[in-house]
Amino acid sequence: MFVIDTITHRLKRGCETMAYPKGPAPALPDRHGGALKVDASKCADGCNACIPVCPTRAIARPPGKPVALDLGRCIFCAACVEVCPTKAITQTGDHRMAVRRREDLVLGESGKEQVRLAVALDEKLRKLFGRSLRLRQVSAGGCAACEADTNVLGTIGWDLGRFGIQFVASPRHADGLLITGAVSKNMELALKKTYDAVAAPKIVIAVGACAIAGGPFIGHPQIHNGASALVPVDLFIPGCPPHPLTILDGLLRLLDRLEDKPRVASGAN
Amino acid sequence: MSASTPFALLANASSLPWAEVPAWPVTEFVRATAGELTRGARLCALFGVPDGAGTRLVAVLAFDADNTLAVARSTPFSGAYPSLTVTHPQAHLFEREVLEQHGLTPMGHPWLKPVRQNNGNAPANGEFFRVDGREVHEVAVGPVHAGIIEPGHFRFQCAGEEVLHLEIALGYQHRGVEEALTGGPHLATMSQMETVAGDTTIAHATAHATLMESLAGTEAPLRAQWLRAIALELERLANHTGDMGALANDVAFLPTSSACGKIRGDFLNLTALICGNRFGRGLVRPGGCRHDLEPERAAQLLERLKTALADTEQAVAWFWDSASVRARFENVGVVFPAQAAEIGLVGPAARACGLVRDVRYDHPAGWHRFAQAPVAVWPGGDVFARARVRSLEIQRSGQYLCEQLAAPAEGDLRSELAPPAPDTLAVALVEGWRGEVCHVALTDAAGRFRRYKIIDPSFHNWTGLALALRGTAISDFPICNKSFNLSYCGFDL
Ligand code: SF4
Ligand code: SF4
Numbered sequence: 045m046f047v048i049d050t051i052t053h054r055l056k057r058g059c060e061t062m063a064y065p066k067g068p069a070p071a072l073p074d075r076h077g078g079a080l081k082v083d084a085s086k087c088a089d090g091c092n093a094c095i096p097v098c099p100t101r102a103i104a105r106p107p108g109k110p111v112a113l114d115l116g117r118c119i120f121c122a123a124c125v126e127v128c129p130t131k132a133i134t135q136t137g138d139h140r141m142a143v144r145r146r147e148d149l150v151l152g153e154s155g156k157e158q159v160r161l162a163v164a165l166d167e168k169l170r171k172l173f174g175r176s177l178r179l180r181q182v183s184a185g186g187c188a189a190c191e192a193d194t195n196v197l198g199t200i201g202w203d204l205g206r207f208g209i210q211f212v213a214s215p216r217h218a219d220g221l222l223i224t225g226a227v228s229k230n231m232e233l234a235l236k237k238t239y240d241a242v243a244a245p246k247i248v249i250a251v252g253a254c255a256i257a258g259g260p261f262i263g264h265p266q267i268h269n270g271a272s273a274l275v276p277v278d279l280f281i282p283g284c285p286p287h288p289l290t291i292l293d294g295l296l297r298l299l300d301r302l303e304d305k306p307r308v309a310s311g312a313n
Numbered sequence: 314m315s316a317s318t319p320f321a322l323l324a325n326a327s328s329l330p331w332a333e334v335p336a337w338p339v340t341e342f343v344r345a346t347a348g349e350l351t352r353g354a355r356l357c358a359l360f361g362v363p364d365g366a367g368t369r370l371v372a373v374l375a376f377d378a379d380n381t382l383a384v385a386r387s388t389p390f391s392g393a394y395p396s397l398t399v400t401h402p403q404a405h406l407f408e409r410e411v412l413e414q415h416g417l418t419p420m421g422h423p424w425l426k427p428v429r430q431n432n433g434n435a436p437a438n439g440e441f442f443r444v445d446g447r448e449v450h451e452v453a454v455g456p457v458h459a460g461i462i463e464p465g466h467f468r469f470q471c472a473g474e475e476v477l478h479l480e481i482a483l484g485y486q487h488r489g490v491e492e493a494l495t496g497g498p499h500l501a502t503m504s505q506m507e508t509v510a511g512d513t514t515i516a517h518a519t520a521h522a523t524l525m526e527s528l529a530g531t532e533a534p535l536r537a538q539w540l541r542a543i544a545l546e547l548e549r550l551a552n553h554t555g556d557m558g559a560l561a562n563d564v565a566f567l568p569t570s571s572a573c574g575k576i577r578g579d580f581l582n583l584t585a586l587i588c589g590n591r592f593g594r595g596l597v598r599p600g601g602c603r604h605d606l607e608p609e610r611a612a613q614l615l616e617r618l619k620t621a622l623a624d625t626e627q628a629v630a631w632f633w634d635s636a637s638v639r640a641r642f643e644n645v646g647v648v649f650p651a652q653a654a655e656i657g658l659v660g661p662a663a664r665a666c667g668l669v670r671d672v673r674y675d676h677p678a679g680w681h682r683f684a685q686a687p688v689a690v691w692p693g694g695d696v697f698a699r700a701r702v703r704s705l706e707i708q709r710s711g712q713y714l715c716e717q718l719a720a721p722a723e724g725d726l727r728s729e730l731a732p733p734a735p736d737t738l739a740v741a742l743v744e745g746w747r748g749e750v751c752h753v754a755l756t757d758a759a760g761r762f763r764r765y766k767i768i769d770p771s772f773h774n775w776t777g778l779a780l781a782l783r784g785t786a787i788s789d790f791p792i793c794n795k796s797f798n799l800s801y802c803g804f805d806l
Binding site for chain 1: 493595
């Protein structure tokens, strides 16, 4: 009898929602690598080994300047990590990568070896959204994996609802948008209309390399190279796709629901 | 049967010189293709190749029973040609696509609209088919939907609750994947192949890698083929389990829905155990695989797999044991076997109409030449049958994985590839979790891609969803849609 079956089963399993953020964060898979760290002072003279291997051209070394790696463009293929002869580019294993400003994803210079993690919304917005944030998701020219790992946050293991964050069916019911995909030209109008339909004040969250900079499709004439081309973005969450933990970290950071304070920029940890 | 075909024959995952592909004037080409389709061949691909001032049409057919593929082309032409769709509806989207990409008009095509055209605003959907009558009303949904899901537009013609006709207009996810491949492979090509449809990373990546290997005149080391086969089944398990949960959710059967939502993640984490990424990014590369599954890791994978499989079995059993769930699925969203064959359905949607159609079995390549899972078939063509096939495939993929993990292939993981052969056509089919993933590459004199064609299973199957809705209540659209769970980006490219 399935009713008794399911109840016994549930009682046996107990609560399956993770302890995080009160308890420790679940570990990333060992081969995931997490956020990158770039210490340009370690770059060998004249070395450009990482630049030609990057599929999204995320790395540049302007003459006379240190190497700059744009984590917003990065799809985390690790090709640059493998090819770097001096270990200037390394994986940190850290799931935290969300930032408020696009330039905070550019790594390399002294003091900017790692991402400058997002600070919370200002007090007024925090009062409005801190305990109840309703988001409309707009998928626009990606591969649907970012959507999948955003959706995962609604499952019992993650239970996004316990933070008061919910995805709603209509932009009229939403406090903001969560955008995935590079924003195809074919979605331009739909995205604009959806954005306009959200009442102010509103926030926009760009999830994934596509929504930040175009992802694997960067530069294609059929896309916009990210959401910023059309709407102001308040939170950038890198990854291809970002691990659910990275997305959750970004959302909680924005709402000031995390204990740990933004990492100091000097390459600590 | 196929022995007497005028088409050039080739096996899955192989290639042949472009010059050896038979070429006929287009009228003759259409006639010959129609002849083969009438004899039971299936249309895997029909596309154009620009040639001088004109364009050639190329057809790739599958003779499933004979385990062989067949290919032919037309001589270059421009303007119009007699439509194949008139006699063989499975060509209808291909011909629309050819018009959009090359400006060739199929004369007599009944519904000649754009497929994914880029007009800067929204895809040029054109006029929708309309049913007239005082009782008839029209329902428009999308492109932005209610859930966390890809964009597309659905236009229903309804009489009360009953759907008389559904037209599906896509193109919103168009990223220019095929266009970007011309002159390739480029640095970003592999990443783009992994994201043609993000939930089908392993299948598309394997198809592309297989093409590159076949163009280089070699194949990946056995260990890499073994690992790809494992990753492919993990991809199937994750998606099928997620679909079972989504179907349960849509009939408000929450125990299975919440359990499957979580177990789906457990399967994704197994893929991440192999390569770090839950969707399998970075695993498959031309020439082999980039990460190994060492014995300790394989043992860990097997242990976690067994737990996840047991959990799935239990969650799915609740679902099948419940009469109210079965009643909601039976006789809803029916596609008849004859329709399924006529429109060229693939994957679980085809197998749920009783069609024995599975690339792993019909056209084995890579590891599937040595080890196969039985094909899961169920008659009925309704939501119930599509759920049933998934449920069977979960069991069979699980069993297959346990067997394969116990008998790993030894040896290298990756081999260096020679440059691609010039002026060569290569075809690779892979049975992704939605069905047949087809990649076709044609190289130029320098061995670069002159034309690269991708057919995601969704390209064949969206028409199936439209047919399933006929005569169905519009309130059943969600479960019909979930029972197909097709890709928008894989279609839109
Ligand atoms: S890890 Fe990121 S920055 Fe490095 S090569 Fe890959 S995409 Fe480029
Ligand atoms: S960022 Fe990567 S995972 Fe996300 S939509 Fe783009 S290609 Fe897909």
